[in-house]
Amino acid sequence: MADAARDDAALPLPAAIAAALEEDIVFGRLHPRERLIEEELAERFRATRHTVRQALAELERMRLIERIPHRGALVKAYSPEEVRQLYALREMLETQAAALIPLPLAGDALAPLHALQQQHAAAVAEGDTRAVFRADLAFHRALYAHCGNLFLAETIEELGQRAQVIRYANLRSQASMEWARDEHAAMLGALRAGDRAALLALCVAHFRPAREAYLGQHPTLLA
Amino acid sequence: MADAARDDAALPLPAAIAAALEEDIVFGRLHPRERLIEEELAERFRATRHTVRQALAELERMRLIERIPHRGALVKAYSPEEVRQLYALREMLETQAAALIPLPLAGDALAPLHALQQQHAAAVAEGDTRAVFRADLAFHRALYAHCGNLFLAETIEELGQRAQVIRYANLRSQASMEWARDEHAAMLGALRAGDRAALLALCVAHFRPAREAYLGQHPTLLA
DNA sequence: GTCAACGGCATTGTCGACAATCCCGTCGCC
DNA sequence: GGCGACGGGATTGTCGACAATGCCGTTGAC
Structure with a gap:
């Protein structure tokens, strides 16, 4: 797991979290199939779970992660x-x-x-x-x-x-x-x-x- | 404004609401630039505002509507x-x-x-x-x-x-x-x-x- | 009469708490 | 010994209430 939140302050919080996670994925600090747990992320970014949720929705929209109902979010993997x-x-x-x-x-x-x-x-x-x-x-x-x-x-x-x-x-x-x-x-x-x-x-x-x-x-x- | 929710039961509620609104847009019951107000929709579909919000997020993802922070959702118009x-x-x-x-x-x-x-x-x-x-x-x-x-x-x-x-x-x-x-x-x-x-x-x-x-x-x- | 500041109201955004779901280890039965 | 039902714990999903924001009509000063 990567280090704590980078201070991309100024942009809305969910976007900042999404950007940080995006980089974690791109730089391989989060590997394909790795699970993203809302509460862990909330703690790491010192945000509410709600905010993390929005960030995950954003990453899902970008197709960088996959969310399975009631099962959570995975970093997407390509064959x-x-x-x-x-x-x-x-x-x-x-x-x-x-x-x-x-x-x-x-x-x-x-x-x-x-x-x-x-x-x-x-x-x-x-x-x-x-x-x-x-x-x-x-x-x-x-x-x-x-x-x-x-x-x-x-x-x-x-x-x-x-x-x-x-x-x-x-x-x-x-x-x-x-x-x-x-x-x-x-x-x-x-x-x-x-x-x-x-x-x-x-x-x-x-x-x-x-x-x-x-x-x-x-x-x-x-x- | 169109009539009440169609019974697309069985599919998850936000998706059903999004589908109904999608049809409203396609069939011109909602015209470009028209504003979508969360509470009205909640009442119309007998859902919580939270659920409506998710449906709007889905429609935004499909680019059928546009959401402006703190200002709400508009049916998208194309020049x-x-x-x-x-x-x-x-x-x-x-x-x-x-x-x-x-x-x-x-x-x-x-x-x-x-x-x-x-x-x-x-x-x-x-x-x-x-x-x-x-x-x-x-x-x-x-x-x-x-x-x-x-x-x-x-x-x-x-x-x-x-x-x-x-x-x-x-x-x-x-x-x-x-x-x-x-x-x-x-x-x-x-x-x-x-x-x-x-x-x-x-x-x-x-x-x-x-x-x-x-x-x-x-x-x-x-x- | 015009314009800027104020304030109320409609609307959206966020929070904390609770409910629902699923995974997985355990137990009991055959 | 294998297999299905059960249940606890971890995790995600939803709710109602409250906070924040922006629009717009009103007011007051110049």
Whole structure:
């Protein structure tokens, strides 16, 4: 079990608890199938059980946990086949979205993306994995927001959330974080240059490795 | 405001309330922007406010309503531009899914679909719009379940739910219900014959009209 | 006459306590 | 010795009451 609540004060309490648990799941401090007990969490976060309950509902909405009536909440586990299907859909959507981004991207549209990329790079440099995680999410959201279709962008984000355990398993290796950083930079270059083919290739190449690594590491996870 | 709770007993109470409200929204008994007041609903469904709250959370998850903290729940409204984007994504996903269904579909895979189509046809014959609505949902879910990608099927269903107000605005016209029925039959034919081109054409043609009708009818709905 | 501050009312959000459910070890019967 | 019924303990679900919030009409000052 992980350490106590991080002070993400300022955001509503249930959201803060959900965020903390989300990180616990992403960073493997809570493993698939592990049970989440409301009262324990309430104590850990010094909140009422009611508040914890709301946080669990939020995590269920994000599909990071599964709740079985009268039985409680489990960290969700994906079978290799599910991972393959999830990634197939993500690839299809992200490819489509990348194809829809107007190119070249105007300078004032590029600036915020660039700022996010810098944030990500800084977090990588400091080895602050939590910040890397958040910055990476923000970068990808901002990137696909430019596809011009609100629903497509939302769907991509939701599926990305579901895949978090897989996507961010590599946050333990400095090398792969640096890889991601450099690919982000390359994407910005393609956006600026208006090089559609390069952008598409980068988007696909960007998330394939995580899938492979996960499937290699959990070869026969039954579920 | 609509009439009292329908006896969808047997399913958990919050789900039953959510289903009833869902139908109210789909059939236009609750219009976009209309406010949902917890206590009124509690009285109407003879449930506690707590139960109603859960139902609202469920409807929010389905994106049929919007909840603003301390201000309550509103039936969600879509601007014409949002409708266009939503439909663009739906078209893309349903086309892809239809392209992935293995053809021709084996007989024992066809049978359940056929049964659902019959249910739909029966409901159309009786003019039971509620049943038509439910049967149509079931038919499409079963159809796209055959695409072989769980997540794609789920995503299609979720986006379909979000589009319900648009999709089912035509349930007030007997003619369009009969149209839908005939198209379902044609889809089954294409599945059986293994005619991919026909299947794709049907899937696209099947939901375009609802979009046009909605956009025509709500020409400048601000939002 | 206009505008800002106040206060009452409708509504939503949270709490603590209690009820319902399920898992699992124990007992008794065959 | 195996197996089903029973029951205790842990855990989740629900309730009624109370607190917090925001809207809106009213008031009063300038």
